[in-house]
Amino acid sequence: MKRISNLSIVGLALLSQTVFADTLIHAGRVIKANNNDVKNNMTIVIDGNKIKAIESGFKTPTSKDTVINLKDYTVMPGLMDMHTHISSQHNGLASYLDGFKLNEADYALKGVVYAKKTLDAGFTTVRNLGDSYNVSVALKKAINNGMIDGPRIYTAAKSIATTGGHADPTNGRAMAITGDPGPKEGVINGVAEARKAVRQRYKDGADLIKITATGGVLSVAKSGQNPQFMTDELKAIVDTAKDYDMTVAVHAHGKEGMKRAIEAGVDSIEHGTFMDEEIFKLMKKYDTYYVPTVMAGNWVAEKAKIDGFFPELVRPKAASIGPLIEKTFAKAYFSGVNIAFGTDSGVSAHGDNALEFELMVRAGMKPIDAIRSATFHGAKLLKISDELGTLEKGKLADIVAVKGNPLVDISLMKNINFVMKDGKVYKFIK
Structure with missing residues (x-):
């Protein structure tokens, strides 16, 4: 059996305590697009270029997290x-x-x-x-x-x-x-x-x-x-x-x-x-x-x-x-x-x-x-539904947002305020 050194044990302990940074999108309204449902007051958690989780409420960030405030926006897939x-x-x-x-x-x-x-x-x-x-x-x-x-x-x-x-x-x-x-x-x-x-x-x-x-x-x-x-x-x-x-x-x-x-x-x-x-x-x-x-x-x-x-x-x-x-x-x-x-x-x-x-x-x-x-x-x-097209855990973080509710006024879609592709923000007009 391979022996684990004291140094390795310390390293594993430190690793277990490490908090990795996420990007949290606090979304006032979310259209996941996998069905016709609309959810209010949600947090989309992004790890790198993928959606890690979608949670109810506005999640409290750690000191390392980045928060994007889209509480006044409708958020949907790219x-x-x-x-x-x-x-x-x-x-x-x-x-x-x-x-x-x-x-x-x-x-x-x-x-x-x-x-x-x-x-x-x-x-x-x-x-x-x-x-x-x-x-x-x-x-x-x-x-x-x-x-x-x-x-x-x-x-x-x-x-x-x-x-x-x-x-x-x-x-x-x-x-x-x-x-x-x-x-x-x-x-x-x-x-x-x-x-x-x-x-x-x-x-x-x-x-x-x-x-x-x-x-x-x-x-x-x-x-x-x-x-x-x-x-x-x-x-x-x-x-x-x-x-x-x-x-x-x-x-x-x-x-x-x-x-x-x-x-x-x-x-x-x-x-x-x-x-x-x-x-x-x-x-x-x-x-x-x-x-x-x-x-x-x-x-x-x-x-x-x-x-x-x-x-x-x-x-x-x-x-x-x-x-x-x-x-x-x-x-x-x-x-x-x-x-x-x-x-x-x-x-x-x-x-x-x-x-x-x-x-x-x-x-x-x-x-x-x-x-x-x-x-x-x-x-x-x-034929890329396993990666894109809806906001779901495990999919690529292509996300856009408009201020207001496009389900009431579809013309809002002509004024996209926020664009994220592959986890990177390309546009954010507040």
Whole structure:
């Protein structure tokens, strides 16, 4: 038997008497988001980057503890936006020239600015659904390494399209400079290329796959809703993505494209403008999430009223499709479809993400359901519920707070006073 020296015994005794410092958040109101309950006068105990405990009342601190006074605030999990484009922001006709004027470094620097705005708005986790040059992959690494401030990024890198489809980067270009983009550039035709495009994104460092299953509003192409992938191509993408433990997000406006994608087993439908009862039924059958992006629809509809803001091929699509998303969202909500919060920020301005809460509630969603769509359901869609999405013991300390009660006035979500990510405070405006 190994002998324990007197010195070791003294060391163990001292260790047993050591009081380790915690951070105590004294919260006046807590939305844990694992259900609809709201708790008053609670203490959230944080040890390092994790939640150690959530206790009733305001716990008395030790001399070593740090206390954050949020007694006049509503405290909730860090918010999640499931549809962003973190390295760009639409600016009318000028945005259509960016591909000819900007380099990788330009997009990367824009991404640094937009990431900080997003975090300051209370969004500690985002899905990035499409960019160029793998900028979001580099941005994700820089944030994870602590080089810059920003949300956790789960990125699809470059979206996957078909030739001439929404997200074909050469749409609208002169023939002399169009070229023939393939799977590496995110353009596929046929099953083999579909598989290669998924594998290329895995190689590039993407976390998930984003495809454009129908036409889109802002692409320089005639249709905003026609199906643009064949069933075998969709199935090849989904099956290959599953092999790499990647989920599949699907841009879709038209019904037929949505139907094909849902039946192929995708994880979420983005926008979903022309959904109907048949699509709702399919989504519930396949447990497919809906990410509405109401504010993007409203934004493009408003900008379509301005002469010269969009190319003339885009303007009628923006005017007709944009206003429908809010109505579709209301029908989807009352039908019982799973809904995760998403804004399409990068179309509208980064940092304005919380406007989506107002629009969701205006359409009939309960405020608590809107908040849970950006917490509990975001984590579930990303398959990270074991770490994030709710305030519970053992989960990462991503925590935000607003002064007042957003369940009474949802517009308060636009003024996040406190932001903690991974146990570190990034913003506290008293």
